[in-house]
Amino acid sequence: LAKTTQPISMDSYEGQEVNITCSHNNIATNDYITWYQQFPSQGPRFIIQGYKTKVTNEVASLFIPADRKSSTLSLPRVSLSDTAVYYCLVGDLLYSGGYQKVTFGTGTKLQVIP
């Protein structure tokens, strides 16, 4: 399983764009990159997933360079409610059954400041 490295913590002011970068030098050809968000006392929640280039949804954007050895989660105009832990995951994917074994690291604790 590819190991991921991301900053332990980040602070940001409300209204700013936040970029969290994750390194995954040993990513395999079949691996997808997935980001989850976790609030205290809750289970993680899926934010976004991608394989290459750029993916955007209503919550975030995910930028993946051509070599796929890193990825950047971009949160536009954060609010206090975005304070959470963000996990970058790379998973082995077996399409025949949809099994995705993933390994969560320690995540990045984002603190949004008023």
Next chain:
Amino acid sequence: GAGVSQTPSNKVTEKGKYVELRCDPISGHTALYWYRQSLGQGPEFLIYFQGTGAADDSGLPNDRFFAVRPEGSVSTLKIQRTERGDSAVYLCASSLGAGGPNEQFFGPGTRLTVL
């Protein structure tokens, strides 16, 4: 619609006792996962079910831990002879299980405290 539910939300037990933790996945989800999360750490994979069978139990720390999913829906994580080191939040997740990338939907977890 209903998400993944877990019961109990909190469980306090004494060292050496047996506990069962229950997970109700999203209806129609054939894949089910158990994770364990210690304070300040990310979730740690324990076991994965596809239908009724445990397709990957490589994360179970030892033979005191066992999980079942007899009808391919509800799952129970069983811990025998609990130890203080078993104290953690136990998370359950489910996904569709069909081919392709699968989003895992997590429950709120069961906080287990072993005294």
